[in-house]
Amino acid sequence: MAMKASVKKRISKTAYYACLVVFSVIFLFPIYCMVLQSIVPDSYFTGIPELFPKLSELQLKTYTTVFNDVRYLYYLKNTLIVCFSNILGVCVGSSFCAYGLAKVPFKGKNIVFGVILATVLLPGVVTSIPLYIVYSKIGWNSSLLPLTVPIWFGGGAMNIFLCRQFIKGIPDSLSEAAILDGASSFKIYYSIVLPLIRPILVYLAITTFLGQWNDFQGPMMYVKDTQSKWTLSLALYKNFSEPTYSGVLPNVNMAIGVLMMIPGTILFAFFQQELMEGVTMTGLKG
Amino acid sequence: MENEKLTMETNEGGASSLGLVPKRYTLRRFKKDFGGVIYVLPTLVGILLFTLIPMLVSLHYSFHKINPHDMQNPIGEFTFDNYLRMFRSNSGDWGSVSRSLFITFRYAIVTVAVSMVGSYALALFLNKSLKGIGAFRVVYYLPCLIPAVAGTLLWANITNENTGYINLILQRFGLPKYTFYTEAKTVFPTILLMGVFGWGGNMVMWLAQMKNIPREYYEAANIDGANKLRQLINITIPMTTSMVFYILITSIINALQVFGSYYPLINGNNRSELNFIVIKIYDTAYVEHDWAYACALSWLLFVIIGSLTALIFKTSKWVYYGDEN
Numbered sequence: 001m002a003m004k005a006s007v008k009k010r011i012s013k014t015a016y017y018a019c020l021v022v023f024s025v026i027f028l029f030p031i032y033c034m035v036l037q038s039i040v041p042d043s044y045f046t047g048i049p050e051l052f053p054k055l056s057e058l059q060l061k062t063y064t065t066v067f068n069d070v071r072y073l074y075y076l077k078n079t080l081i082v083c084f085s086n087i088l089g090v091c092v093g094s095s096f097c098a099y100g101l102a103k104v105p106f107k108g109k110n111i112v113f114g115v116i117l118a119t120v121l122l123p124g125v126v127t128s129i130p131l132y133i134v135y136s137k138i139g140w141n142s143s144l145l146p147l148t149v150p151i152w153f154g155g156g157a158m159n160i161f162l163c164r165q166f167i168k169g170i171p172d173s174l175s176e177a178a179i180l181d182g183a184s185s186f187k188i189y190y191s192i193v194l195p196l197i198r199p200i201l202v203y204l205a206i207t208t209f210l211g212q213w214n215d216f217q218g219p220m221m222y223v224k225d226t227q228s229k230w231t232l233s234l235a236l237y238k239n240f241s242e243p244t245y246s247g248v249l250p251n252v253n254m255a256i257g258v259l260m261m262i263p264g265t266i267l268f269a270f271f272q273q274e275l276m277e278g279v280t281m282t283g284l285k286g
Numbered sequence: 287m288e289n290e291k292l293t294m295e296t297n298e299g300g301a302s303s304l305g306l307v308p309k310r311y312t313l314r315r316f317k318k319d320f321g322g323v324i325y326v327l328p329t330l331v332g333i334l335l336f337t338l339i340p341m342l343v344s345l346h347y348s349f350h351k352i353n354p355h356d357m358q359n360p361i362g363e364f365t366f367d368n369y370l371r372m373f374r375s376n377s378g379d380w381g382s383v384s385r386s387l388f389i390t391f392r393y394a395i396v397t398v399a400v401s402m403v404g405s406y407a408l409a410l411f412l413n414k415s416l417k418g419i420g421a422f423r424v425v426y427y428l429p430c431l432i433p434a435v436a437g438t439l440l441w442a443n444i445t446n447e448n449t450g451y452i453n454l455i456l457q458r459f460g461l462p463k464y465t466f467y468t469e470a471k472t473v474f475p476t477i478l479l480m481g482v483f484g485w486g487g488n489m490v491m492w493l494a495q496m497k498n499i500p501r502e503y504y505e506a507a508n509i510d511g512a513n514k515l516r517q518l519i520n521i522t523i524p525m526t527t528s529m530v531f532y533i534l535i536t537s538i539i540n541a542l543q544v545f546g547s548y549y550p551l552i553n554g555n556n557r558s559e560l561n562f563i564v565i566k567i568y569d570t571a572y573v574e575h576d577w578a579y580a581c582a583l584s585w586l587l588f589v590i591i592g593s594l595t596a597l598i599f600k601t602s603k604w605v606y607y608g609d610e611n
Contacts (some may be wrong), residue, residue, distance in 0.1 A: 013416075016414075016416075019411070020419075020422050023408075023411075023426065024422060024426070025421075026482075027425055027426045027428060027483065027486065028425060028428070028468070030429050030432065030437070030441075031428055031429065031432075031542045032441060033440060033443070033451055034432065034436070034440050034446050037440070037443060045449075047456075048448065048449055049449055049451075049454070051451060051454045051455065051458065073403055080425075093328060093329070093332075096325055096328065097325055097326050097328065097329040099325055099579070100322050100323075100324070100325020100326045101325070101326065104321070104322030104325055105318075105322060106319060106320050106321060106322030106323050107319045107320060108323075109322070112323075112326050112330065114559070115333065116326075116329060116333065119333055120539070121539065121588075121591055121592050121595055122337060122341065122588060123542075123543050123564070123588055124543065125543070125564055125567045125568070125571075125580075125584040125587065126340075126341055126344050126581075126584040126585065126587070126588050127336065127337055127341055127344060128571075129344060129347065129571050129577050129580055129581055129584070130339075130340040130341075130343035130344050130347065130581075131336065131340050132571075133360070134340070137358075142534075150332065150335075150336045151515075152328070152332075153328050153329060153331055153332020153333075153335070153336065154328060154330075154332045154333070155327030155329075160329065185321070185322070187323075194345060196453075200553075206573075210431075213347050213433070214433040214435075215432050215434075215546075216434065216435050216546060217545055217546050221572070231436050233433055233434070236433065236435045236436060236458060237435045237550060238437065239294055239468050239549055240439045240442075240550060245489035249540060250439070250443055253436070253439055254436070254439070254440065254443075255376070256436070257432065257433060257436025257437075257439070257440065260433045260436060261431050261433070261436075262430060264431040265424075265428065265431055268424065268427060268431065269424055272420070272423075272424075275490065276490070276494040277494075279490060279491050279494035279495075280494045280497075280498055
C-alpha cells in the first residue's frame with residue numbers, strides 16, 4: 001500500500017513537471033522567435049523563411065551593426081536620461097508626499113488624498129492635447145523636458161498610494177523618540193523613514209525603469225520629429241513603421257529588441273523578492 | 287442681561303485680545319494644522335499644472351472651434367458642434383465613434399476577463415514550493431519584458447500570413463493558413479491569442495498575494511477533510527479579493543486606453559477592428575489636427591471611465607481587506 005502511494009505521488013510529480021515544461025515551451029516561443037529572427041541572414045526576409053534555418057546560415061552581424069551605429073548610442077543616452085530622471089522623480093516625489101499623507105497630521109488630508117487618487121481615473125489623452133499646445137508655446141516640444149519634468153511633482157498617484165501604504169506600516173514608536181529629542185518632521189522623513197522604505201523604493205524604481213524604458217507613446221508625442229532626441233523604443237517604432245525610409249531590416253530590429261530585454265530580465269531576476277513585496281502593497285486598503 | 291452681553295462684546299473686540307489671540311493662533315496652531323501641507327504641496331502644484339488646468343483647457347477647447355494652424359491664437363468661436371458631431375449619424379461621426387467604442391469595450395471586457403482567469407489559474411498552478419519553481423516563474427514572466435514596440439513587430443512577423451512562423455507550422459501539419467492581423471475578421475481572436483503571453487504580469491501579482499495567506503487556514507481545512515476545490519473556493523479566492531479588485535480596476539482603466547500595442551499594426555484592411563478609442567483620438571488630434579473634436583472625444587472617454595469605476599467601487603462589497611489596517 002505504502003509503495004503504491006509513493007509511486008502515485010511520483011507519477012503526479014512527474015506529470016506536474018511535464019506540464020511546467022510544456023507551458024515553458026509556450027511562453028518561450030516568442031523569445032525563441034525573437035532571438036532567431038535577430039540572427040538570420042538578410043536574405044531570409046525576401047522569400048519564404050525556414051522554420052528551422054541551417055545553423056551555418058546564422059550570424060551575429062545584426063548585433064555588430066547595432067553596436068557600430070553611433071545613433072543608437074544617442075538613443076540609449078536619451079532613454080537613460082528619461083529613465084533615471086523618472087526614477088529619481090518618482091522615488092523622491094512620491095515618498096515625500098506619501099510621508100506627509102501617512103505620518104504628518106494636517107487639516108484636509110483626506111480631501112488631498114482623494115484628489116490625488118482621483119487623478120488615476122483621468123485618461124492621459126484628456127490632458128495631452130492642451131499640454132502639447134502649451135509645450136510648443138514654451139518651446140518644450142522636441143526636447144526631453146516634457147518626459148522628465150512633470151514626474152518630479154509627486155511622482156504619480158499610484159506610486160504615492162503604494163508608498164503611503166508602506167510608510168503607514170512603520171510603527172510610530174520609532175519616530176516618537178526622535179520627536180522627544182526635538183527632531184523636525186522633515187528630519188524624521190530623511191533619517192528614519194527613507195532608510196526604512198527601501199524595499200518599496202526599489203519596487204518603484206524598477207517598475208518606473210521598465211515603464212519608461214519600453215514607453216514609446218510619450219516620446220512619439222513630443223520628440224517624434226527631432227531625431228537627436230529619440231529614445232530606443234521610438235527609434236524601433238520608426239524603423240518598423242517606415243521600413244523604406246529607415247532601410248532597417250527586421251533582423252536588426254529584432255536584435256535591438258533582444259538587447260532591450262536584457263536590463264529588465266536582469267532586474268527581474270535579481271529583485272524578485274522586492275518586486276513581490278511591492279506587489280502585495282497594491283492590494284491593501286487605503 | 288443686555289449689559290453683560292455688551293461687556294462680552296467689548297472684551298472680545300478689545301485691542302489687546304485682538305492683537306494677541308490671532309497671533310498665537312498663526313504661529314502655533316497654524317503650523318500644527320497645516321504644517322504637513324508642505325509635503326503634499328509639490329504634488330498639488332503638479333496636479334494643478336499638469337492635470338487640473340490642462341483638463342479645464344481641454345474642456346474649454348471641446349466647446350470651441352480650434353484653428354490648429356495658428357498656434358499663438360488657436361481658439362475660435364463657442365460651439366456645441368464637437369459633441370453633437372459624435373452622436374449624429376448623418377453628416378456626423380457616430381458610425382466611427384460607435385464602432386470605436388464597441389471594439390474598445392469588447393476588448394476591455396473580454397481580454398480583462400480572459401487574462402484574469404487565465405493568469406489566476408497559472409498562479410494557482412505555480413503556487414507550490416517545489417525545486418526550480420522560481421526559474422519557471424521567471425520564464426513565464428519573460429514575454430512581459432519584451433518592449434511593447436518590439437513585441438508588436440515580433441507578432442506582426444510571426445503572424446504574417448505568408449512568411450510567419452505560425453502559418454509555417456500550420457502548413458507543416460497540413461492545416462490551412464490563418465490570416466491573423468491581415469483580415470479584419472481574424473483580428474480579435476488574434477488579439478486574444480497573443481494576450482496569453484501577457485499573463486505573466488498578473489500571475490506575479492496573484493502569486494505575491496497567495497503567499498500572504500496564512501498556512502494554518504489550509505492545515506485546518508485539511509484536518510476538516512476539505513478537498514482542493516473547496517479550499518480554492520473558501521480560502522484562496524476570498525483571501526485574494528483585494529487583489530482581484532485592484533487588478534480589475536487597473537486593467538479595465540488601462541484596457542479602455544489601449545494604444546501602443548496595436549497602433550503600429552493598423553493598415554487599410556484592419557482599421558475597423560483596431561481603431562480603439564484612444565487611437566481614434568490620437569489620429570484625430572495629431573494626424574488630422576482636429577484638436578477641438580479630439581478634446582471632446584477624450585472627455586467622452588473620461589466620463590465613461592469615471593462612471594465605470596464608480597460603478598465597480600459601488601458594488602465592491604465582496605472585497606476582503608484582511609484585518610482592519
